[in-house]
Amino acid sequence: MLMGLLDSAENHLVSSDDPDTLADDLRIRLLNAQFDLRTADFPVLLLLTGDDRPGMEYVLGEIGSWLDARYLKLESFAPATEEERERPRFWRYWRALPEAGQIGVMVGGWAGGTCTGRMTGDVSRRNFLRAIEQDNAFESSQSTEGALVLKFWFHLDKKAHRKRLRAAKKSPRKLWYVDERDEHIYENYDKVVETGEEYREKTNTIDAPWHVIDGADQALASLQFARITLEAIEARLTENGQRTPSSREATHRNVEGNTSTATTSAITSASPDVLAAVDLSASLEKSDYDEALTTASSRLKGLADDATEARVTAVLVFEGWDAAGKGGVIRRLTRPLDIRNTRVVPIAAPSADELAHHYLRRFWRHLPRAGSTLIFDRSWYGRVLVERVEGLASPDEWGRAYQEIREFEVQLVEHGYVLLKFWLHLDPAEQLRRFQAREQTPYKKYKITEEDYRNRDRWDEYVTAVNDMVHYTDSQEAPWHLISSQDKRWARVRVIEAICDALQQRLKK
Numbered sequence: 001m002l003m004g005l006l007d008s009a010e011n012h013l014v015s016s017d018d019p020d021t022l023a024d025d026l027r028i029r030l031l032n033a034q035f036d037l038r039t040a041d042f043p044v045l046l047l048l049t050g051d052d053r054p055g056m057e058y059v060l061g062e063i064g065s066w067l068d069a070r071y072l073k074l075e076s077f078a079p080a081t082e083e084e085r086e087r088p089r090f091w092r093y094w095r096a097l098p099e100a101g102q103i104g105v106m107v108g109g110w111a112g113g114t115c116t117g118r119m120t121g122d123v124s125r126r127n128f129l130r131a132i133e134q135d136n137a138f139e140s141s142q143s144t145e146g147a148l149v150l151k152f153w154f155h156l157d158k159k160a161h162r163k164r165l166r167a168a169k170k171s172p173r174k175l176w177y178v179d180e181r182d183e184h185i186y187e188n189y190d191k192v193v194e195t196g197e198e199y200r201e202k203t204n205t206i207d208a209p210w211h212v213i214d215g216a217d218q219a220l221a222s223l224q225f226a227r228i229t230l231e232a233i234e235a236r237l238t239e240n241g242q243r244t245p246s247s248r249e250a251t252h253r254n255v256e257g258n259t260s261t262a263t264t265s266a267i268t269s270a271s272p273d274v275l276a277a278v279d280l281s282a283s284l285e286k287s288d289y290d291e292a293l294t295t296a297s298s299r300l301k302g303l304a305d306d307a308t309e310a311r312v313t314a315v316l317v318f319e320g321w322d323a324a325g326k327g328g329v330i331r332r333l334t335r336p337l338d339i340r341n342t343r344v345v346p347i348a349a350p351s352a353d354e355l356a357h358h359y360l361r362r363f364w365r366h367l368p369r370a371g372s373t374l375i376f377d378r379s380w381y382g383r384v385l386v387e388r389v390e391g392l393a394s395p396d397e398w399g400r401a402y403q404e405i406r407e408f409e410v411q412l413v414e415h416g417y418v419l420l421k422f423w424l425h426l427d428p429a430e431q432l433r434r435f436q437a438r439e440q441t442p443y444k445k446y447k448i449t450e451e452d453y454r455n456r457d458r459w460d461e462y463v464t465a466v467n468d469m470v471h472y473t474d475s476q477e478a479p480w481h482l483i484s485s486q487d488k489r490w491a492r493v494r495v496i497e498a499i500c501d502a503l504q505q506r507l508k509k
Contacts (some may be wrong), residue, residue, distance in 0.1 A: 026226045027066045033233045034067050034103060042146040043098040043356075044233060046105045049112040050154035051185050051192050054164065054178055055215030056107065059154070062222040063105075063229075073098045076107040086311075086370040088415040089113070089131075090138055094364035097142070099356035110135050111151070111199065119188065119195050132202050137407045143207035144400060145358045148236050151208055152225060153200060156215040161186045271471035274482060275463060278425045282494075283487035293332065293489075296496040301336035303503040304373065308341055311370035312506055313417045316499065317379045320424030321462075322452045323434040324485040325492075326377055329424065332492045333499070337373055347378040359383055359401075360408055367412075380405055384469050389461045402472040409478040418506045419478045422495055423466065424485035428459055 075096040098104030114131040117123035383401040387393035438448040485491040
């Protein structure tokens with residue numbers, strides 16, 4: 001007998017007496033809900049997985065015929081391709097997310113991948129539990145940003161499995177309906193059930209609960225799935241697209257009251273003044289600079305070539321004050337690198353498409369293949385810097401971003417990426433001097449805007465935000481490098497040396 005969620009799940013059962021009437025009613029209401037959803041400020045994310053694969057396929061066929069395919073985003077996840085394996089596990093899921101106003105259906109998804117890896121023995125117990133943490137964090141990142149997350153586990157008991165397989169073997173017309181995957185589930189049924197039960201118990205959260213669908217009667221199963229989906233969408237639309245109280249909470253709690261590691265509350269105490277500790281007196285004379293830059297660049301070229309050959313990927317993040325010299329550092333950094341394996345991504349205000357998704361999605365999408373170097377000129381830290389200071393993100397939003405960012409970065413490092421984060425620092429007087437110099441230089445006039453001066457007027461607020469950023473996101477896996485850019489020459493050499501040291505250490509492993 002199955003235990004726990006499988007026995008106690010609230011399944012929204014429908015009566016078998018009136019399936020046709022129910023189907024007609026649900027079809028009309030679901031289509032209307034999809035139409036109303038198009039103007040909403042949130043997406044609907046449906047995750048389908050479980051041990052009843054043919055039942056899932058049947059339901060997908062039914063729902064696909066009910067809804068408008070133009071606003072339905074369906075993704076079915078097979079074993080990862082070579083391109084996907086070269087990136088962190090969630091890369092392909094972030095790319096497949098629906099935008100606000102859409103319904104996204106993910107078949108298998110992260111849940112299917114985690115459970116399958118454990119059931120086949122490819123994933124150790126320790127990595128299974130770590131994957132569960134990541135799955136919870138991913139779901140929380142979606143729900144706390146407003147997505148309606150619904151998870152469905154399709155189940156069929158062992159006797160029904162056996163009956164279905166026997167029927168398929170007897171009737172060639174039914175052979176298309178089952179394949180070796182279903183044979184494997186039946187042959188390993190007890191392990192499949194045990195793994196699924198544990199997974200659901202550890203991932204059954206308030207904002208993303210599991211709904212178990214009994215596949216014994218596929219027609220009723222499709223109605224059950226449709227009703228749960230419809231009721232959830234209608235309830236959210238009734239709230240005029242506003243998030244439910246649970247999705248605004250600062251912690252992501254398990255249904256039993258446990259707390260997962262998904263979010264962090266808004267910052268309430270002052271962080272150490274790490275910027276005050278940066279030595280702004282560091283400098284290099286022109287003659288020393290030329291020699292040091294040549295030496296560092298030569299070293300970087302050799303290490304970067306070795307990293308490409310070893311399939312080691314580097315992700316470099318540059319943040320800093322306006323006029324701190326990020327562009328100059330990046331230009332000197334890229335000169336010795338192979339342009340075919342190097343990409344610089346400048347981050348500006350998000351586009352309309354990017355605003356329709358979770359803020360981290362646009363950074364996940366840029367993650368490179370193995371052996372490449374990716375450079376971000378500004379980054380995901382905009383959520384806790386400019387969006388915080390300018391009021392573009394609420395305290396809850398930028399407060400929980402620290403944990404979301406830490407989880408994101410840990411996944412990059414766990415995958416094998418070399419991740420380096422730089423803050424280029426200078427004092428207000430030097431910044432003003434550079435602003436004025438830019439205004440007097442014809443080919444640099446484009447670099448100075450009214451917004452630069454407006455940001456400068458909020459210097460103290462940015463100092464607080466930067467100190468919090470470093471304090472809450474500096475980690476052993478992804479430490480911050482606070483670089484004095486009071487002297488641009490010093491900053492350029494120091495950054496390249498830091499990158500060389502990190503690559504050398506990684507290649508030794």
